[in-house]
Amino acid sequence: MSNRRQEIEEERYRWLGEFPTKTFAGGSALCIGAMGTSPVFETDEGLVVFDIGTNRHGRRIFAEMRKFSDKPIKYIIYSHGHFDHCFGYKEILEEIKEKGWEMPVIIGHQNLLHRFEKYRMLDKYHEWINSMQFASITKRGAGVSAHETLDPNKVLQGNETFIFKLGKYTFEVYHDMGETDDSLWMYIPELKTICAGELVANTYPNLGNPYKVQRYPKHWAIAMEKMLEKDAEYLVRGHGPFIEGKENVKECLSVFRDAMHFVHDEVVKRLNEGKWFEQIYHEMLEIYPDRLMSSEYLKPIYGCYRFAIHAAYRLYHGWYNTGNPTDLFPAKATDISKELLNINSAETYLEHAKKLFAEGKLQLALHILDIIINCEDEIGPTELLLDAFQLKSQIIKQKVKDEPSFIAANIINAGAIQLKPKIKDLRKKLR
């Protein structure tokens, strides 16, 4: 495995929460990795917990927290309503009931409640898209049902800031938008600690996710500026281990800020120049600054720059991407492919796809192969069709291997999974 590949793999594991639990801020806080990261703060009057993980990680978070302190939980803060940050409440509730403790104050943004409602309305759909996005880690389904949620009992409205004291610490809870419109982050001045939630994770920001709704690059940059003003010593990220030391915290927040301003402002500039998506996208790939590309804080392991270009474009533009009227109400891909097969034989296209593959032009080879594969019914069960399926599967597997982004790799791999039964079936028929 190459060094770069190895680094990406290791960073992916850390994104998933596979790193040791560790205390920080002089021992008064604990950072637990469990897919989403959960920091816990101990005060004389009880615990403050920032995020509680997925329903499958709740048990681990609870066990680690109870090794650290036996004090009751007084506050829970939800960084946002994604399933890896606020669904791991089962063990916490059981303990409260058993000990007869009071329910903690549970703080979330008003948009988090709208999010839960949306999840309930679209639960089958979300299960479907998440089973693709997280295909490599959730063999038993994504486990994201929002039918049972532990809802906040202190709901922050709009840009409301909420400040509370517990023991000798002050907890400042702020709202900003970034990956989501329901983000909260927290600052504890006495401990010089920021809990960033998903506004900072150990990946290039998850902006422009191909399956998911609009995200907010400009707001994200502004959130980073607000965090930078705190001059913090510790930065607890929504995924991955915490960052320690003022200079490191500053560097991480600065590259996040710069990455968000950059992708937003350069896309906006090109929109003002009357450019269409394809041109913007390819120009943007050319100008991605080295400082951002090589930053250890912006590895494209989950979100990536390529997706972010889409997000910035989508903020201000609809779905007509090319400026070519042919594309406004296009014919079906299968009908176009049939016409192309009338001009040239399937053998010619297959030979050409093989040539492109041999030259390393994987993406172009896929486009040509799809002319054949789109006409599978017309071509029927032949060696040629089998060859086309197998070559596509081989190219997809190569692309998955080369792909740093976990989301992109899972999406591409979904194509290989769909081809598998087709290849098997065809082999049987041709035997």
Ligand SMILES: [Zn+2]
């Ligand atoms: Zn997350």
